[in-house]
Structure formats: C-alpha cells, structure tokens
Amino acid sequence: MEIAEIKSRLTLANLLSYYSLKPDKNLRLHCPFHDDKTPSLQVYYKTHTAYCFSSNCKTMARAWM
Numbered sequence: 001m002e003i004a005e006i007k008s009r010l011t012l013a014n015l016l017s018y019y020s021l022k023p024d025k026n027l028r029l030h031c032p033f034h035d036d037k038t039p040s041l042q043v044y045y046k047t048h049t050a051y052c053f054s055s056n057c058k059t060m061a062r063a064w065m
C-alpha cells in the first residue's frame with residue numbers, strides 16, 4: 001500500500017485518537033503544536049481539518065489533511 005493511500009484512508013478522528021486528543025463538546029481541544037492554556041484548536045470532522053485560532057501558534061500545521 002502506498003503512503004498516499006494510507007493517508008487518504010486515515011480520518012481526522014483516527015489521527016486525534018492516535019495522539020490521545022479528545023475534543024470537548026464544542027469540538028475544541030488544546031493545541032498540541034503550541035503551549036495552549038485554553039482550547040484553541042477547532043476540529044472540523046466534516047472536512048477532516050483542524051484550525052488553531054491562537055496567535056501564539058507558529059506551526060504550519062494549522063490546517064490538517
């Protein structure tokens with residue numbers, strides 16, 4: 001199986017559970033990419049993306065997949 005094929009089959013939910021990340025009821029979680037004191041990473045299951053709203057976040061991984 002090609003890497004690209006594996007990646008295309010990986011859902012955002014799988015990815016979050018892999019990193020032991022559990023979004024709250026508003027689908028927000030503590031951003032793993034910066035020192036996050038309040039949950040500022042919004043998860044969008046429909047589009048399989050997540051976006052960090054914090055201005056402290058310097059990571060390029062603001063949008064996933």
Ligand SMILES: [Zn+2]
Pocket residue numbers: 031032033034036041052053054056057058059
């Ligand atoms: Zn962040």
